Amino acid sequence: MDALSFPVITFPPNPKLTSSTVNNDHRFQNHPVLLSLIDHCTSIKQLKQIHAQMLRKGLFFDPFSASRLITASALSSFSSLEYAHQVFDQIPQPNLYTWNTLIRAYASSSDPVRSFQVFLQMLQQCCEYPNKFTYPFVVKAASELKASLVGRGFHGMVIKSSLGSDVFILNSLIHFYGSCGDLDLAYRVFINIPRKDVVSWNSMITAFVQGNCAEEAFDLFRAMEVENMKPNDVTMVGVLSACGKKVDIEFGRWLCSYIERNGIAVNLTLNNAMLDMYVKCGSVEDAKLLFDKMPEKDVVSWTTMLDGYARLGKYEEAHRVFDAMPNQDIAAWNALISSYEQNGKPKEALAVFHKLQISKSAKPDEVTLVGTLSACSQLGAFDPGRWIHVYIKRQGFKLNCHLTTSLIDMYAKCGNLEKALEVFNSVERKDVYVWSAMIAGLAMHGRGRAAIDFFSKMQKAKVKPNAVTFTNILCACSHSGLVEEGRNLFYQMEQVYGVVPGVKHYSCMVDMLGRSGRxxxxxxxxxxxxxxxxxxxxxxxLGACRLHGNVELAEHACSQLLELDPRNHGAYVLLSNIYAKSEKWDQVSRLRKLMMDCGIKKEPGCSSIEVNGIVHEFLVGDNSHPLSKDIYTKLDEIVARLKSIGYVPNKSHLLQLVEEDDMKEQALNLHSEKLAIAFGLISTAPSQPIRVVKNLRVCGDCHSVAKLISKTYDREILLRDRYRFHHFKAGHCSCMDYW
DNA sequence: ATAGGGTTAG
Known part of the structure; x- marks a missing residue:
């Protein structure tokens, strides 16, 4: 919903229209020298001197002369909006031009809402109506703020005041509807412009590109040819960006040659757009060739190159570019952090963030924080995550939806659902991503009922669920065994909410039905x-077959799966699991051989635990940890203690055929999650919960052991596996053993 | 009497 409230727009009466106090009567002689000096000012100080002179000579009370002063102080390179506004407030009778100047300056400032405030004030105080110059500015502010209702209000006013055919205004409206994601309305404005100029086309193409409709952007670009409209550099920037999104290097190369053939002026921005296209299409080689030829490079060019290497995992080159750039602004740091985070290297991402803090060469921004929080989420690194939350508060960052979503995700994935809820409840503005993240958090903690509750609250808040929301809510139903509810939601998806189920939703349904034994x-x-x-x-x-021990269906599912994805190690492992469970050891070894022959490796189980901000990783049977000896001693102690209260190791969770019984037990005890928990017990205070993250699904035997430890050692254990959370407390798990 | 709309990195 719109955060901005805007009054019903009516034109106020115009009391001063007939008044004789209007000061536009040229009583003041212009002072050409003083006025031309304004244009030569290079600092606020000089402007203030001229301001003083103007006051002395009475020139300041001439609206035209005052308007020149406002323009210089609001829009020049050394502008100070605050000063401009103060000067403005002293002008007895600002004219429309002056009002427009202030509105324009605020529209492109960091606080565009103020241009609305000035606009409203103008409606009340100015003796003239808003004109064709006013609207592009306020519409721009509405675009910046994505203030969809306010912008529509302006559109209405434009039509009422018969300005509805001004191409400048209409172009700004295309841009506005585009930034609000309302492509249909943008297009409606576009097609109704009788004499479109190149900016009209560019605005529409850009709107399509930014709304992820690359094909439509291309269609429009081709239509320009038909309509004899010559594309310019801005057009090319738009289509190149679309090309990067589509990862279509052939078309991208063609566009580059098109630019050359048609003599389109290539400036820095266009060069950067070409660079970006090459990088997004994965050809850092092409990018490098262009980069070396570019006559002028800015920080965007460098960062794009850095990003090109980093996204391919060529970190050595990326760091070389990083070191070579004239100055590393925050975007450069962000490119490194996000590439690590998105290539599954969250530890490295945190390390870069740490370096950034020490170097102090740039100030973290919202993108930095989102990327770093995501790294924390992946690691389950609660301490750094919490630290960043404190940092956000201390630095006075406003929680926008993006940051809110990241924080909720971080707290949920670090096992602290309460904190996630706290963040959720603390923010006013909640978009579909915020709601979806919260629902996902509830889902992974097994709180299916609550998730469904939130889903209906979301409807009441009039936030439209999207495909991600449905994946999360179906997942919640699945993890909590809410089959009826899940089924209903699935069938409502398309009919009630207009979201066409995708393959993820079908997978969720299969999981839900299968898991519940259907x-x-x-x-x-x-x-x-x-x-x-x-x-x-x-x-x-296949997963459901394993849970319910259905060998026959499992074989069918597995063969179908391998037909689609022959190198899917998960399929082999699951089927081995199923064979092992029913003690078909010959089949287990047959599969094992098959995997070896095809060179397919099981993803090794790995558990990590964070102690005092340091993440420790354990593989199966790992003894690389400095405290390895102590860990195994502790593990022996744990097993002995648990056995004394009736624990029986469940050997059906082993994957390989082990003949001797005690060997089986040992193999079980080598599981990475047990090692991590044992390490947690010896290295953290008894009051602290143990937080473990496992890359695969938790093993059944380890699950039982964790439950028993939580009781016997009176310790909370938070275990996050690939799919969900297990919160062990006093001998029970939050998953209610349904996972 | 002065003026306006569309562009690139994360």
Whole structure:
């Protein structure tokens, strides 16, 4: 919803229209010398001197002369809006031009809301109506703020005041509707412009690109040819950006040659757009060739190159570019942080953030924080995550939806659902991503009912759910065994909410049905799918077969899965699991051999635990940790103690055939999650919960052991596995053993 | 009497 409230727009009466006090009567002689001096000012100090002279000579009370002063103080390179506004307030009778200047300056300032305030004041106080110059400025402010209702209000006013055919205003409206994501309305404005100019086309193309409709942008670009409209540099920047999004290097190369053939002026921005296209299409080589030829480079050019290497995982080159850039602004740091974070290297991302803090060469911005928080989420690194939250508060960052979403995600994935809820409740503005993150948080903590509750609250708040919201809510239903609710939501998706179910939603449904033991229904559901079945759908069925020990269906699911994705190690592992559970060891070793022959490796189990801000990682049977000896001693102690209260190791969770019984036990005890928990017990205070993150699904035996430890050692254990959270407390797990 | 709309990195 719109955060800005805007009064009903009516034109106020115009009391001063007939008044004789209006000071536009040229009583004052212009003072050409003084006025031309304004244009030569290079600092606020000089302007203030002229201001003083103007006051002495009475020139300041001439609206025209005052307007020149306002223009210089509000729009020049050394401008000070605050000063401009103070001067403005002293002008007895500002004219429309002067009002427009102030509105314009505020529209492109960091606080565009103020241009609305000045606009409203103008409606009341100025003796003239807003004109064709006023609207582009306020509409621009509305675009900046994505203030969709306010902008529509302006559109209405434009029509009422018969300015509805001004191409400047209409172009700004295209831009406005585009930035609000309302592409249909933007297009409606566009097609109704009788004499479109190149800016009209550019605005519409850019709107399509930014709304992720690259094809439509290309269509429009081609239509320009037909309509004999010559594209310019801005047009090319737009289509190149679309090209990067589509990862279509062929078309991108063609566009570059088009620019050359048609003699389109290449400036720095256009060069940067070409660089970006090459980088996004994965050709850092092409980018490098262009980069070396560019006559002028700015920080964007350097950062784009850095990003090009980093996103390919060429970190050595990326760091070389980083060191070579004239100055590393925050964007450069962000490129490094996000590439690490997005390439599954969250530890490295945190390390870069740490370096940034020490170097103090740039101030973290919102992008930095979002990337770093995401790294914390991946790691389950609660301490750094919490630290960043404090930092956000201390630095006075306003929580926008992006940051809010990241914080909720971080707290949820670090096991602190209460904190996530606290952040959620503390913010006024909640968009679909904020709601979806909260629902995902509830889902991974097994709070299915609450998730459904939030989903209906979301409807009441009039926030439209999207595909991600549905993935999360279906996942919540699945993890809590809420089959009826999940089924209903699935069937409402398209009919009630207009969200067409994608393959992720089908996978969720298969998981939900299968997990709850409805294997037959799950299979029928797959057969009736109207869209192409992917590996993930069969994977969900396979997982359910393992849970319920259905060998036959598992074999079918597995063969279907491998047909679609022959190198899917998860499929082999799951099927081995199923064979192992029913003690078909010959099948287990057959699969093992098959995997070896195909060179497919099981993803090794890995658990990490954060102690005092340091993340420790454990692999299966790991003894690389400095405290390894102590850890194994502790583990022996734990097992002995648990056995004395009736724990029986569950050997069916082993993957390989181990003949001797005690060997089996040992193999179980080598599981990474047990090592991490044992390390947690010896290295953290008894009051502290143990927070472990595992890359795979938690093993059944480890799950039982964690429950028993939570009781026997009176310790909370928070274990996050690949799919969800297990919150062990006093002998119970939050998943209620349904996972 | 002065003026306006569309552009690139994360």
């Amino acid at each position: 294997l037959k229904e799950a299979m029928e559901f797959i057969e009736k799918m109207p869209i192409a079945r992917t590996a993930s759908v069969w994977g969900a069925l």
